Amino acid sequence: MGANGLANGSSSLSGSNGLNGESSKRYASYLANSNRYEAVDRMLDRRGPWTDEQFVGGSEAKAFLRQKAKILVIGAGGLGCEILQNLALTGFSDIHVIDMDTIDISNLNRQFLFRESDVGKSKALCAADFIMSRVPGVKVTPYHGKIQDHAPDFYMQFAIIIAGLDSISARRWINATLVNMVDEENEDSLKPLIDGGTEGFKGQARVILPTITSCYECSIDMLTPPTVFPVCTIANTPRLPEHCIEWASVLEWPKTFKDKKLDTDDPEHIEWLYQKATARAAMFKIEGVTWQLTQGVVKNIIPAIASTNAIIAASCCNEAFKIATTCAPYLNNYMMYTGNSSIYTYTFEHGKRDECPVCGGEASLVRISKDWTLEQLVEHLKEAQEFKLSRPSLSSESGPLFWYDPPGIYEATKGNLDKLVFDLLGPEGGAVSVTDKALPAANLSLEIQFE
Amino acid sequence: MPTRPSDSEVTTTRPTKIPKMEDSIDVVSASTATAPIPSYRPDAKERRYDRQLRLWASSGQKSLEQARVLLVGCNATGCQSLKNLVLPGISHFTILTDAKTTAQDVATNFFLHPESLGQNVADEAVKYLKELNPAVEGVANVQDPATLLKSEPDFFTSFTLALCCDVDPDLELSIADLLWQHSSTPGNRDVPLMSIRNSGFIGRISIQLREHCVIDTHPDSTHTLRIDQPFPELETYARSLDLDSMDSMEHSHIPYLVLLVRALCDWRDAHEGQAPSFEFRDEFKETLRKGKHKYDEENFDEAIGQAFKCWNTSEIPYEVESLLSRDNVKNITASSHNLHILLHTLGIYLQSHPLPPISPSLPDMHSSTESYITLQNMYKRQYQSDLAEYKSVLDKVLDSVGLPSGAVPVTEIESFVKNSGGVDIVNGSPLSAQRDVKGLTREAINEHFADPESENHLAIAEHLAILAAERYRTKHSIWPGTTSDTTADCQILEESIKEMSGLTALPGMAKEAIVEVVRGGFSSLPTTAAFIGGLVAQEAIKLVTDQYSPLDNTVIVDLVKSTTTAFKL
Structure with missing residues (x-):
């Protein structure tokens, strides 16, 4: 019924929603009950033993939470559905949600705001509608699209941002954008970022205060490096079913379909890979290629269940509630959860990294061999765990060394790739600044030295 | 990583329809047949559950789909717990309470609506929870739980698992006592109970169960390479390789495991049968290094990196040994749990073998396809031979307690023999x-x-x-x-x-x-309810699937400090 009124406004609701007399009476009686938020009110009317001295509580905190705090949820998937539910029940009434995805049948085991009839629809729109139909007084504004399509102005309007993403690059992007938005003259420019992530029975929730606490980029080296199979193994000495699947997708597909891009969401494409991989496996007497494994390898599927998402999303929203109301100290700044064996959480303060390209300011020292070409340095920045860049463009103090864009500079600098860094920078090495689309508006400073 | 299919010979018993997640396709028959390769493309149900099947496989899903869960009381925490069980597809849930829906219920519980106000809260919550998964049956029982406990105790014991959310402490203890007493009768199933309390930012989950058998703890690795004690076929193979006359391609593609076994044999021959001890590690590694024909042979580098496996003695895992010494494993009857019987059998098997049966699984290693498959097949043959011996011991054990030879399903025997270090038994308390x-x-x-x-x-x-x-x-x-x-x-x-x-x-x-x-x-703070509801469902899934080790037996949740603390009472 799209109830758009404020939490305490009931006048516009009962008349227009087509309820019959009896249920309309129940609806009105619910909204008239000023004690309905008792559970949340107790935390705002009563001080806890660890509550900050500055806490005022009472009507002021309630008014901020229920009328002023505009909050953005990034992702309307497994975590996003849970986050939207929790925020709405906690009392946030101006919620915005952004997601570029549409609903797939494999989402339904956990993304509980969606039904089979919703398959193919926009996650953001569908989730927003559901929340508004279930929880009266909440307005959810959906955006079907990419976070990168919005300028910093867009992010500036929110009090808090919660991210429930499955993509590392999207996390890096929003993190760098929010750190870059901080203006020391304007305290409203500092947007708390609460980030959740899950994988199977494990997950983590963290609170990032851009420029103040450790940011997402500070901990980039904590990510488990993805399994990469060397091309020579795939091409010549396959041993595992995964090697046969990679062969089919990485080598055979582009050879067979020169102009058709592999679409890992297209079952016909997966079928083709599965057939190819199975035949190759048989040739090498390798067992274990299945349809599901094929799909899992090419889509890099991460197991996901409702219960883990519930735990991590609840933790994220709990922190948002505490930040918005100051009724209890918020997480400083990282909670890890592992549920494989009993229940285990580890709560700790992740430290800032001085040489973090996003929030650190100090240059990263990179020691390389004298015979490295510029191309080797570029490849190193793509592969090393502490950088993980996608298309790094490098400049020295005297100008561009190598840039991917724009085409003019690419043409002018690509010749440098074959040259030695030693020859380009001189025997003492020196400062190199790097930009990359993974880190919007951030410069990674390197100090190159030779071994 | 997705669930890896295990190597097996299951193809002979394969049903004609969809294979189980853990099964492998028989590639040999698939490629020699004239018909196209069968697709086994997942059906709608497998697609819906795909992301969870990669965790607990079809065997776990089957258990989940047979589970009947009772929720006594109907607050936000209880409904959040059920939501996380309805979504992955339990068979049935019942909500038992005679309470009517209050405004506070609606404001905290997502599975209620303002229109639910004043209605039976069980009826309303069941209605909204059932929407989450058409395959799940949901029933509201609007009787007073205390009255029902007296008039119809069998009702409570008819479930797989009971959750008590915000139930009066005395009534909760009476339900717990009933379930505990029920399971004291041999042959009766244990019905675990989870007691759930929450107040603001603080919460507690307690589990009552008599005994819980975990058939797969999902350990990080199931490999039992036993390089220090190679089985005869492996030793013979490693000794037979003429390392010096190999061409460089072949030499640089011998699996490190074979290199280590060979180096170990050579060392023993030169040291009166003694294996290299820790003190001689540098010397041993040096012999490996000397064996390199070229500087950059990756397989030799792997061998040097894994050389410690030659002086780390393979032993019966401590956890397994402690399970074997349990009374109900040492003394079994015809009504013993299958895991007790399998462990008991392992105990007897170990009287004539130094170690449990070998696992057929191998890690990936730098190698040519042929050498790797050769090695893999050796491990598989050894596994098959250990399995056959184990089965013959099992038959005698079954016979001794008056059970027929097929009393334990073959799939259970095989999964135990492949992963005997990955089982656990949890003892609970009332x-x-x-x-x-x-x-x-x-x-x-x-x-x-x-x-x-x-x-x-x-x-x-x-x-x-x-x-x-x-x-x-x-x-x-x-x-x-x-x-x-x-x-x-x-x-x-x-x-x-x-x-x-x-x-x-x-x-x-x-x-x-x-x-x-x-x-x-x-009262239920919505975020605390969601957090605890997630934990409850997580533990419920473990109890129902017999996979992963559950909480034993109490956890305190503190969402001021954002911590959980588990301990045993």
């Missing part, structure tokens, strides 16, 4: 004992509550505050923190804890714990 200030609770008070430096100090203080609140509730019929005079309630709880603990002054953070617990007035 809820009444967990609530008594004796035994482990007494120990927790002495060790953690009385000592403000203990890392569990605050969690035990919070547990005692909840325990004191339950006593308050029994005495006053309301929860502390529900009236405006919270100071008086805190005072009463302080006195109660002093009495329980025998301490005349409350230590460390006890007062803080009491204030925070009373603050919430035992």
